[in-house]
Amino acid sequence: MKFCTKCVMPNTxxxxxxxxNGVCDACRSQESKNQEIDWKAREKEFLELVQQYKTHPDYDCVIGVSGGKDSTYQVLKVLELGLNPLCVVFEPTIPTKIGRQNLDNLNNLGVDLIHIKRNPKVYKTLAKEAFKRTGDNEWQNHLGIFTTVPKMAVNFNIPLIIWGESPQIEYGGPATSKTRNTLDRQWLEEFGGLLGNRISDMIGVDGLTERDLSLYTYASDEDIHRVGVTGLFLGYYFKWDLREVLKKSKENGFSVQDRPVETTYENFENLDCYSNHLHDYLKYVKYGFGRATDNACLDVRLGYISREEAVRLVNKYDGIPPKKAIKKYLEYTGFTQEEFDKIVDSYTNKRIFRRDEKGNFVRDIDGSLVRKDEYIVK
Structure with missing residues (x-):
């Protein structure tokens, strides 16, 4: 296991x-953002491009939102540019009070908002099955976000969708993905985190039919071409800085917690849903890094902290089980603690974490998995 020599992201x-030189491509991408990209030219390109899509009598674009810092910033930026968006939120798995407040705040910025309340029986069936199949408790929610927004664009005949940051530009990925400014069906299937499980694979689970799963099925190519739907990454055209995003969102009513959220040292991440914290923990057990690593790496790349500080933060915060989130998730799904632990252990990386003579994973007194020495962040 190797760690980037500039940030603390592992090669897992x-x-x-x-x-x-041992530098990850996410750090190299940040260097490109700082030194090579002409952001004024990108902004000009964006403004010229969106003019082609201002054909709808009511809305200029569709934006998928959660009420988080990023989607709040997206809406603010779009309004600042003189566009009138139709916002769409796909209901979180286990909504939080502060998440609802932030969604109301986004709505009150002056936009129309469609709140999709998904069929709870279908959704819970997908949630439980996806957790067992992929080790991802949020598989069905991420899929729902990326399918419902294009469906709304088709249904309202709005050709332009504006997404947030480009994940590959911000967090690393294949070189060709950094030059793509669009999110479409191909992007979803390649980079959308489906983990090899398609919605068609869920037909028949507890009697689920193709019709039951319509909401989670991407709009047909025929409909996409008929309306001319194009999904653009705002972060491809405007330089994305999470601290600046947070600052602007807070200045316009976005609320944060008075303490860090579970799984990291920040108080502004994933505030809309308890289940997201479990998602971050599951990433840790699979790959040996979690939300604290994500945050620390971004802070290093953006120049807010040193790599030495990042190492300290990661070793302090990454890997502690999010007990409140797990409790909420067990209440929601009906899984017992034993069933839950068995599924999590089946996805836990045996190369990274210690096991005893019986093959059981070794844990600290707080329930954290114990790493092998060669996998400790340094």
Whole structure:
């Protein structure tokens, strides 16, 4: 296991590559953002491009939102540019009070908002099955976000969708993905985190039919072409900085917690849903890094902290089980603690974490998995 020599991201992150100097391509991408990209030219390109899509009598674009810092910033930026968006939120798995407040705040910025309340029986069936099949408790929610927004664009005949940051530009990925400014069906299937499980694979689970799963099925190519739907990454055209995003969102009513959220040292991440914290923990057990690593790496790349500080933060916060989130998730799904632990252990990386003579994973007194020495962040 290798760690980037500039940030603290390990090479276990899928699709992340390191150069001959041990630097990850996410750090190299940040260097490109700082030194090579002409952001004024990108902004001009965006403004010229969106003019082609201002054909709808009511709305200029569709934006998928959660009420988080990023989607709040997206809405603010779009309004600032003189566009009138139709916002769409796909209901979180286990909504939080502060998440609802932030969604109301986004709505009150002056936009129309469609709140999709998914069929709870179908959704819970997908949630439980996806957790067992992929080790991802949020598989069905991420899929729902990326399918319902294009469906709304088709249904309202709005050709332009504006997404947030480009994940490959911000967090690393194949070089060709950094030059793509669009999110479409191909992007979803390649980079959308489906983990090899398609919605068609869920037909028949507890009697689920193709019709039951319509909401989670991407709009047909025929409909996409008829309306001319194009999904653009805002972060491809405007330089994305999470601290600036947070600052602007807070200045416009976005609320944060008075303490860090579970799984990291920040108080502004994934505030809309308890289940997201479990998702971050599951990433840790699979790949040896979690939300604290994600945050620390971004802070290093953006120049807010040193790599030494990042190492300290990661070793302090990454890997502690999010007990409140797990409790909420067990209440929601009906899984017993024993069933839950068995599924989590089946996805836990045996190369990274210690096991005893019986093959059981070794844990600290707080329930954290114990790493092998060679996998400790340094």
């Amino acid at each position: 992150k899928p699709d992340l590559h390191f150069d001959e």
